[in-house]
Amino acid sequence: MSATQALAPEEESTDRWDPVREMPPSAKLVAKVLDYNETLTQSQLAEETLLPPRTVRYAISRLEDAGVVDSRFSFTDARKRLYTLDL
Template sequence: MSTTTEEPTTDPFTEQAFRETLRELPPSAKLVAKVLQSGEPLSQGQLVEESLLPDRTVRYALNRLEECDLVDSRYSFSDARKQVYFLSV
């Protein structure tokens, strides 16, 4: 029987660290992060509509945000074919 205790998960980023990481990213990633700050998970299509950026640019921005662990994704509850994105901070 193992007696390991799991530490409570904490956000890897403080607000300051989040801003510093975001500062190094391209403007498209900053805009997508700003749109995601609403707190509601959004699909890529919804992000295109909200940000007014082209689909390809939103996809690039999401990839950059995911590389920096600023954005997470999961399958949509309403349509399992789609993924929704949300800030991991």
């Protein structure tokens, strides 16, 4: 096994987070919470991150613009959207 092969998994995980690195701290926190939890609503994200709902909305919009968060309508409540990290 060469040194390059040993570093390959670490490099992949580093590259995975590249789109998020230059984002505001709130967006990084929302992304990390979504990484730990498969799918959450905006209110659940606000609860988990302890951020105000308005800040969570801003973070989600930044993450969606970067293409690292997917959203879909909730089947149980069509008024809510479910967010999933897509890195």
